[in-house]
Amino acid sequence: MVLPSNAPTSEEADARVRALDAAEGLFYERGVRAVGMDDVRDRAGVPLKRLYGLFGSKEDLVVAMLRRRDVRWRGRVTAHVRTHADPDERLLAVFDWLLEWFGEAGYRGCAWINIFGELGATSDAVVDEARAHKAAFARDIGVLVAEAGRPAALADQLVLLAEGAMVTSAITGTPAPATTARQAAAALLAAGGPAP
Amino acid sequence: MVLPSNAPTSEEADARVRALDAAEGLFYERGVRAVGMDDVRDRAGVPLKRLYGLFGSKEDLVVAMLRRRDVRWRGRVTAHVRTHADPDERLLAVFDWLLEWFGEAGYRGCAWINIFGELGATSDAVVDEARAHKAAFARDIGVLVAEAGRPAALADQLVLLAEGAMVTSAITGTPAPATTARQAAAALLAAGGPAP
DNA sequence: CCCGGGCGAGAACGGTGGTTCTCAGCGGCG
């Protein structure tokens, strides 16, 4: 409507976005193998031919959507954390954000953990993506720990609490593990971090 | 060889065991959907007809193998933990055992977490099994925590560390998270457990 | 020795899914 006939800010880019949106939603809701490319086409409104022109294969589509989700997901965490000024508060704010996330409608656990469970044995590309995402998350936490002047080893411990909270909330179906993890994190902070 | 012609301690029970062994190995190695019933038949040496006679469906086979694995897996943890006398040592021994497990050849993470990621969205029976297993594990830890005279809330925190170690070791491909988790657990113990 | 029933091996069936192909329509360019 903004512009009459052409100028849809590149039809191709638009189709790509719709395809990634559809793929991300469907794969997260139902799992990768349970979703057909036809399903992606139907939800995205992008024909099969273009889908394959854009991504080459289903596996590539999975990888592309994981890449995009990685920057958005970590961006959300970082954005929330940055609303706090105190460095220790920031560390705990990670778990506050997890609590919010776990409570969202349609929450079904960590997309990378789920996809790793489903495809980790068959797709090296997916394994790489999961590894990269978890490494990046660990790095993000590492930065926060460093900014708090805490020992680096604390970061790995906090990551384990976060990962544990993600799986446990997904399987049990309650957001409570975020609160448990927060309490444990606070206790570790109060103890001064490992090996001072 | 032990007995000439008959007395195979019930052919049916034997076939059932072989089927469960094959299913457990294959599903863990490759994922459930990547393994066909034909593959199970080939590895188990049990004909398709009998497989369906014994289990009814692939989903039932998955559930049956998860049930059997649950008692064995938790039995292994408990057995290792019981080799220690001191109640605090027992809590930490859980993480020592995880380290051993993570280092085993073919380790690919927690079977329930993986299967939940793969089938959690499509099979209620599998979700129930994962929930039951994780609840039982949490109960086991709860008993150890109680025996150590520690506050009950500590159990949930230790469980998160264990679950986090399982996913992280699986995705990163190293057993190190078990050590990290053990250190965090020790710190929590040293802090006296939550809300004393 | 003959008969019947259960069992194993493998074919068959119905459905699905990733990927490619066909073909008709359409917009742009000469």
Added chain:
DNA sequence: CGCCGCTGAGAACCACCGTTCTCGCCCGGG
């Protein structure tokens, strides 16, 4: 105005899989 190349819609292709069926074999009982 006519042609060309691109595109979308959907069929087609091929492989796979869960489940069931067929059939020939073998075993025990009369």
